[in-house]
Amino acid sequence: MRNCEQLFEKVLAGSRLGKEEVFLLAEQDTAWLAEKADRLRRHFCGNKADICCIVNAKSGHCSENCKFCAQSSFYKTKAEQYPLVAEETVLAHAEKAEQAGIMRYSLVCSGKKPSQKDLSVLGGYLEKLKNTRGIARCASLGLLNEEEYRFLKEKGLTRVHNNLETSEKFFPNVCTTHGFADKTASIRLAQKCGLEVCSGGIWGLGESLEDRIDMAFSLQELGILSVPLNILFPIEGTPFEHNKPLEYDEIIRSIALYRFILPKAFLRMAGGRKLLPDNVRRCFESGANALITGDMLTTQGAGAEEDKTMLIRLGFCVE
Numbered sequence: 137m138r139n140c141e142q143l144f145e146k147v148l149a150g151s152r153l154g155k156e157e158v159f160l161l162a163e164q165d166t167a168w169l170a171e172k173a174d175r176l177r178r179h180f181c182g183n184k185a186d187i188c189c190i191v192n193a194k195s196g197h198c199s200e201n202c203k204f205c206a207q208s209s210f211y212k213t214k215a216e217q218y219p220l221v222a223e224e225t226v227l228a229h230a231e232k233a234e235q236a237g238i239m240r241y242s243l244v245c246s247g248k249k250p251s252q253k254d255l256s257v258l259g260g261y262l263e264k265l266k267n268t269r270g271i272a273r274c275a276s277l278g279l280l281n282e283e284e285y286r287f288l289k290e291k292g293l294t295r296v297h298n299n300l301e302t303s304e305k306f307f308p309n310v311c312t313t314h315g316f317a318d319k320t321a322s323i324r325l326a327q328k329c330g331l332e333v334c335s336g337g338i339w340g341l342g343e344s345l346e347d348r349i350d351m352a353f354s355l356q357e358l359g360i361l362s363v364p365l366n367i368l369f370p371i372e373g374t375p376f377e378h379n380k381p382l383e384y385d386e387i388i389r390s391i392a393l394y395r396f397i398l399p400k401a402f403l404r405m406a407g408g409r410k411l412l413p414d415n416v417r418r419c420f421e422s423g424a425n426a427l428i429t430g431d432m433l434t435t436q437g438a439g440a441e442e443d444k445t446m447l448i449r450l451g452f453c454v455e
Contacts, residue, residue, distance in 0.1 A: 140164050144172045147396055148179060152356070158349055158393055166385045166392075173392035173423030180399045185452035186362075186426035187443065188240035188274065188404075191229045193261075194220045194254070198246040202301070202311045203375040204338055204368055207246040213373035220245070220254050226261050227268070234271045236440040238429060239455065241265070242274035242297055248314065249278040259291040266292030274334065279314060279322045285329040295332040298323050299364065303350035306343045323358055335360045336404065339390060340368030340382045348390050352397040361401045364428065365391065365419075367408030381411060388422045395423030402426035415442065420450050 143157050153161075161169065196217030198207045206215035230241050243258060250258060258275065265273050275288065276297035285296070300319050301307065307316040323333050335358065337351050355363055367387060370377045394403055404426035405416045412419075416427070427447075429440045444454045 140168075143396075144176075147176060147399055153396060155349065155353065158397060159346075161396060162345060162349070162389065162393060166389050169392035170388055170418070170422035173395035174421055176395050176399050177403075177423050177425050181402070181425055183451055183453045184425070185420075185447045185454050186240070186402045186404070187238050187429050187440070187447075187454065188242060188426075189233045189238050189430045189440070190242040190244050190276070190428060191221070191226060193226065193243045193258075194218070194245040194247065194250075196246055199248050200311060200313045204310065204341060204371070206371045206374060208374070211373045211375070213371055215371075220250075220257055223261055223264065227264065230265055230269050230271055233430075233440075234269055237444070237454070238440055239270070240272040240274055240295075241269075242276055242295075244276040244297070245278070247278055249280055249284070255284060255287070259288060262288060262292040279318055280325070281322075282325045282329060285326050285331060289329055289331055293331065295334055295362070296323075296326040297334040297364070298326070299337050299366075300335055300351055300354055301337045302341055302343050303347035304354065305350065306341070306347040309343075310341055320354070320358065323360075327359070332362070333358070333360055334362035334364060334404075336364035336366065336406070338366040338368050338407070339387065340379055340408070341376060342379060345386075345390065349393060349397070352394050355401075356397055360398075362404060362426070363394065363398060363401050364404045364406040365394070365424070366406045367411055369408045369411060384412060384418065387412070388418055391419055391423045404428060415446055417446060417450070420447065420452070425452070 196207045197209050201210040206213040233241050262273050272294050273292050274295040304316040326333050370379050403424045405419050405424050406428045409416050429443045447454050
């Protein structure tokens with residue numbers, strides 16, 4: 137324990153841990169890890185909680201075979217399938233979010249990347265949002281190239297979402313139609329274009345704790361400061377439909393370790409929240425400081441007022 141106290145002090149002083157040091161921390165009591173992670177969160181990030189929301193702007197018919205995803209064309213699921221939603225739908229959803237005090241809004245589209253026609257339409261949506269709403273504009277659009285990122289930035293995009301999903305080693309067990317290197321290359325292109333990047337992954341895919349730790353180090357290397365943490369919601373018809381859910385203590389341990397590795401990041405609770413018994417309250421006592429509110433892509437989330445009430449009761453400042 138004494139060595140681990142020294143590791144905590146090392147991070148507190150602004151130094152990074154090595155992988156073996158993180159493994160040493162992982163052996164400690166969950167309550168100890170959670171308390172130290174919460175202290176790191178307060179030291180580096182204060183009590184600010186960051187809330188965003190998403191709209192499923194295009195659903196289904198995805199060409200990729202990600203084994204967790206209800207929208208993949210490789211699997212038979214009950215997920216809705218529809219083309220790009222109308223502009224009025226996007227604007228109405230953004231207005232509702234802004235009225236609820238949510239100041240970041242993300243357009244999420246299924247598929248490896250949008251067609252040029254859809255990309256042009258999405259650019260129009262972003263431009264309209266930029267000119268009519270005060271909300272920050274994010275998008276999750278797959279593996280874009282530099283020209284496409286620059287086009288969307290000109291139209292008003294400020295942040296790109298592109299999850300690594302898991303570690304580089306475990307990634308082939310999750311998806312084979314594109315690779316981990318495709319993800320990191322696209323992320324670096326977005327950063328080159330001056331866009332912020334939001335990137336995280338999903339836990340409960342069958343990965344080990346080491347895989348989760350490796351993903352955190354990949355995010356550190358990429359300089360990611362907004363990290364969505366999803367808990368697998370097994371969906372009927374997908375290859376992972378029978379995956380055993382992670383124990384809550386394992387989730388807390390993983391969040392706490394992420395805070396040690398990424399002390400300045402917004403660790404954002406995302407999909408799978410409804411699987412947890414307390415609306416992720418323990419997560420926010422263990423290093424988390426951000427969330428996606430409202431419904432996710434194909435699974436149910438929680439309401440903005442419910443989320444804000446919880447965060448305020450925990451001592452967070454919700455802007």
